[in-house]
Amino acid sequence: MNYVVVDRGDRLSKELTERFHVLAAANGLQRNDDLPEMVISIGGDGTLLQAFHTYVDRITDVAFIGVHTGHLGFFADWKADELEELVRMMAESDPRIVRYPLAQIELDTEEGLSTRLALNEFTVKGVDNTLVAQININDQLFEMFRGDGIVVSTPSGSTAYNKSVGGAIIHPSIESLQLAEIASINNRVYRTLGSSVVLPQHHHCDIISRKDQRLQLTFDHLNITRSDIRSIRCSVAGFKVSFARYRPFPFWNRVREAFIGYDVK
Ligand code: NAP
Ligand code: MN
Numbered sequence: 001m002n003y004v005v006v007d008r009g010d011r012l013s014k015e016l017t018e019r020f021h022v023l024a025a026a027n028g029l030q031r032n033d034d035l036p037e038m039v040i041s042i043g044g045d046g047t048l049l050q051a052f053h054t055y056v057d058r059i060t061d062v063a064f065i066g067v068h069t070g071h072l073g074f075f076a077d078w079k080a081d082e083l084e085e086l087v088r089m090m091a092e093s094d095p096r097i098v099r100y101p102l103a104q105i106e107l108d109t110e111e112g113l114s115t116r117l118a119l120n121e122f123t124v125k126g127v128d129n130t131l132v133a134q135i136n137i138n139d140q141l142f143e144m145f146r147g148d149g150i151v152v153s154t155p156s157g158s159t160a161y162n163k164s165v166g167g168a169i170i171h172p173s174i175e176s177l178q179l180a181e182i183a184s185i186n187n188r189v190y191r192t193l194g195s196s197v198v199l200p201q202h203h204h205c206d207i208i209s210r211k212d213q214r215l216q217l218t219f220d221h222l223n224i225t226r227s228d229i230r231s232i233r234c235s236v237a238g239f240k241v242s243f244a245r246y247r248p249f250p251f252w253n254r255v256r257e258a259f260i261g262y263d264v265k
Contacts, residue, residue: 001090002032006051008043012069012080016042020083027091038090038244041076042067045160048075049220052119052241059117063097063244065090072257074159077249086246095244100156100172101201104237105219109228117237118219120157123182124207124232125149127214127225130185134208137199143192147184149216150207152177152234157220159255167196171251175201175236204235 005020007013020040021031039055039062041048048066055062066076067083078086089095103118116122125131131149135142153162155170158178163169167180180196199205208231209215215229 001038002030002036003038003040003090004031004033004036004055005040005042006047006054007041008047008069010043010069013042013047016067016069016080016083020087023084023087024090027087029087029091036062038063038065040065040067043069043076044071045073045075046221048073049119053220053222056117059102059241060239063095063242065244072254074156074254074258075243077254089246090244093246095246096248097242098172098245099240099242101154101175101177101240102237103152103154103157103177104235105152106233106235107217107226108230108232109226110230111228116219118152118157119154119241120160120220121151121153121162121218122232122234123149123151123161123216123218125182125216127216129213131215132210132213134206134210135179136206136208137197138203139206142205144190144210145181145184145192145207146190147181147192149182151180151182152205153180159258162196165196168198169255170198174198177205177234177236179205179234199236201236204233207232207234 005017007017039051041051067078068076069080105116105122107114130146133145151161155172158170162180165180165182167178177199184192209229214227216225
């Protein structure tokens with residue numbers, strides 16, 4: 001099995017990476033930075049986002065595994081002191097592959113179309129002023145948005161930024177995208193829905209820039225500023241990201257452990 005390790009770059013993650021390579025060599029796993037089948041992320045959920053974007057061009061050929069160096073993560077469920085067990089399981093057993101939906105974002109600009117993927121979410125905000133954007137769902141006008149921004153999240157990203165803006169948590173088996181508002185302006189003149197909406201896999205929405213405005217776009221942890229965006233089409237991507245599971249850790253258990261804690265009194 002070919003593998004690569006992506007780490008957060010801090011001392012502990014770098015040490016763990018070295019240790020992983022030693023254990024992997026002893027167990028017959030091959031390090032291959034260009035054509036890995038397994039991508040091991042060592043750090044946090046943010047590190048897994050980096051790993052995802054590093055290998056996004058091979059997304060249908062790789063599976064991800066997350067090791068966390070701090071708190072339990074949504075993508076990082078192995079602990080630092082479990083590396084030996086992880087490597088042994090990688091060498092000896094076949095994992096269950098779980099597949100999570102991705103967001104596909106198509107930018108329509110004067111230079112043409114370009115497409116990007118997000119594992120957590122895509123966001124759009126105004127750089128200089130309030131964002132003004134028309135939102136169409138399935139090519140029909142839905143609303144005119146004025147406010148700080150819009151979060152378009154995947155189910156696995158629903159526990160991240162989406163949750164902070166009041167969006168619902170969606171199980172990753174539900175192929176969908178959630179649109180959530182960031183501080184929309186609502187008064188007698190301007191009106192938005194106010195609650196978040198969940199689109200099924202066969203729907204799409206367009207965010208149409210209604211004036212010349214600089215937009216800040218984020219794709220997970222990556223962000224860019226553009227002033228030439230005409231519209232942005234958001235839909236569920238036609239392929240998924242794979243995670244290798246050597247032991248079960250149900251999504252709702254992750255949610256409980258991340259947000260509620262272990263003790264229920
Ligand atoms: P960061 O600012 O270090 O991350 C923010 C937090 O989100 C970290 O605690 C991170 O966990 C956690 N996180 C990442 N993906 C998650 C997921 N799917 N479910 C639950 N928590 C998750 O930046 P980063 O590490 O590069 O992560 C980028 C992400 O930060 C973005 O995709 C966005 O979701 C999130 N973000 C949130 C807000 C907000 O809530 N107001 C604002 C901006 C960005 P780790 O510590 O394990 O990395
Ligand atoms: Mn982080």
